[in-house]
Amino acid sequence: MLRVVVMVSGGGTNLQAILDAVDNGKITNAEVAAVISNNEGVYAIERAKKHGVPAFVVTPKAYETRDAFDEALLETVKACKPDLIVLAGFLVKIPAAMIEAYRNKIINIHPSLIPSFCGVGYYGLKVHEAALARGVKVTGATVHYVDEGTDTGPILFQKAVEVQPDDTPKTLQQRVMEQAEWVLLPQAIDAIANGRI
Template sequence: MKLGFLASHGGSAARHLTAACRGGRLDAEPVVLVSNNSRSPALLWAREAGLATAHLSGATHPDPDDLDRALLDTLTQAGADTLVLSGYMRELGPRVLTHYAGRVVNIHPSLLPRHGGRGMYGDRVHEAVLDSGDTESGATVHLVTQGIDEGPVLAQARVPVQPGDTLESLKARVQAVEGDLMLRAVRDLGRVPGA
């Protein structure tokens, strides 16, 4: 697999998977990271890690159709055949989704389908879990489709919601399982014939 990453901020999944590739734990090659945020720490990290990088956003391409085309061109020119959303805070356009159908993965900080959908990201998800009274939370890796957080689930990791949990304590417990969950899901995706 040739991995392309899309990140808006720190890109923790991109960092974890790149380290796994270079450490021999994942049979894949990281090739490119694209961010919609020109000040993203992930862009600086990716440059230093030797990946191709690009900043593509509404600032560089005000027309969504042009942005979709530019993103697809950048990813395919870099040779990416599998996309990993690493905290990417934008919806993908139809060209990218069609070209990479069945090969785009995202991680969500809850047990989908609970606490997913439009507007449910980051701390909002953990707040919703705590407000709901759920006794467990976790993380879900899923295939990305046109609907927000609606694609097929590839893997989940569960963590308990403990009495007295705060947003920060629950978030830390969920984040602790995300890297290896994403690694397992991407490794399994690479074994799917014709995927």
């Protein structure tokens, strides 16, 4: 049984997609062992609690230095004993020591077709604003391994989503989540849990 630790910063819609996929058998041989957030009071924590999944908050505000926060985050992750770490809207740069400790065991979902609209500064609505400003007709989402760069690790899965003429950043974000993110993340976890990756 693959122990999955999901790391979140906000509402936890991708977390919910993972929990639902475990419940309905779309993800097999895996369990969500813990949820870690860098923000207190986010709805993702409630989602975890409702599902009986232990949830931990490690916020940078509680530490005097970035190094102290990074160390606390890594210790919290280690205590959860993950086989796989899933960054599901986790908006904190992962410490190098954590990438080293869990090489090829951390995956991220990014709301574009990498290499488009990715890297430093591209997160949340900013990705969709950039896609619309550029006038692309197709966008999507990418699941990739996490390495030392920002959105530079090997790509595992991608799914395209059509851009509609009347899209706003918010409507596009919602469609990308529904049609791509919530599909790809469970697919990737299931593939890893069952040895297909």
